[in-house]
Amino acid sequence: MAQPRPTAGGPQDRTPQDPPPAETEEETSTVPRSQTVPTEEEARPPAPAEKKDEKGGWLGFFRELPGLIIVAFVLALLIKTFLVQAFYIPSQSMVPTLRVGDRVLVNKLVYDFGDIERGDIIVFENPNLTEEDRGPLGAIWDWLTEGLGFATEPGRDFIKRVVGLPGETIEVRKGKVFIDGRAVEEPFVHRLRDRSDFPPTVVEEDRLFVMGDNRPNSQDSRSSLGQIPFDKVVGKAFILLWPPSRIEWLSDD
Numbered sequence: 001m002a003q004p005r006p007t008a009g010g011p012q013d014r015t016p017q018d019p020p021p022a023e024t025e026e027e028t029s030t031v032p033r034s035q036t037v038p039t040e041e042e043a044r045p046p047a048p049a050e051k052k053d054e055k056g057g058w059l060g061f062f063r064e065l066p067g068l069i070i071v072a073f074v075l076a077l078l079i080k081t082f083l084v085q086a087f088y089i090p091s092q093s094m095v096p097t098l099r100v101g102d103r104v105l106v107n108k109l110v111y112d113f114g115d116i117e118r119g120d121i122i123v124f125e126n127p128n129l130t131e132e133d134r135g136p137l138g139a140i141w142d143w144l145t146e147g148l149g150f151a152t153e154p155g156r157d158f159i160k161r162v163v164g165l166p167g168e169t170i171e172v173r174k175g176k177v178f179i180d181g182r183a184v185e186e187p188f189v190h191r192l193r194d195r196s197d198f199p200p201t202v203v204e205e206d207r208l209f210v211m212g213d214n215r216p217n218s219q220d221s222r223s224s225l226g227q228i229p230f231d232k233v234v235g236k237a238f239i240l241l242w243p244p245s246r247i248e249w250l251s252d253d
Contacts, residue, residue: 087157104238106234160218208227
């Protein structure tokens with residue numbers, strides 16, 4: 001009986017001397033040489049972004065509000081102390097220019113850069129007032145209320161118009177003002193004309209002679225106030241701020 005013939009490529013064709021070729025690194029590796037393997041932390045998926053609170057803006061605003069109020073308050077006090085201050089008009093002495101209840105803004109720096117002129121409306125401290133000890137809290141309270149333009153203690157501060165300057169001789173005849181013998185035009189004076197007289201008086205050095213526009217109803221340099229020292233002048237009123245219906249710049253005419 002005939003034996004079957006072995007087919008080509010069978011086990012009979014292989015020899016021990018010919019081992020199968022070894023696979024190279026390029027053939028077995030699936031990662032290119034230029035590519036680095038990510039670390040565990042890098043491979044971790046990113047954490048989802050925190051969802052912003054839709055009300056966070058308003059909540060943040062209200063959290064910052066007290067600080068904003070304090071900053072605004074401090075700035076207002078600094079401005080009041082060094083730059084501009086509001087003053088309340090308590091009497092009729094400056095009618096018709098200013099009425100009771102009006103509020104004006106006073107420039108406290110203007111006379112550091114210029115001279116006081118005739119016709120200026122100025123605020124000044126009472127030169128005859130003896131300050132009583134109000135204590136720290138009382139002083140702070142007065143400072144705050146004065147800075148906001150509320151009514152102040154009667155007789156402490158005055159607002160009048162400058163009529164006479166240092167070295168000038170002022171005289172009043174039947175309500176008409178004369179400076180160094182010459183009549184002065186005063187269109188701002190109340191229509192109820194003053195008929196009083198005041199003898200010729202020389203304005204002293206570093207002092208001012210002031211009068212109210214409502215001459216028959218004004219306590220001023222003609223009476224107990226006397227002449228006003230320069231160092232008592234707080235500043236120049238430059239704008240009528242209240243009421244809104246009467247807002248206007250204050251001038252010397």
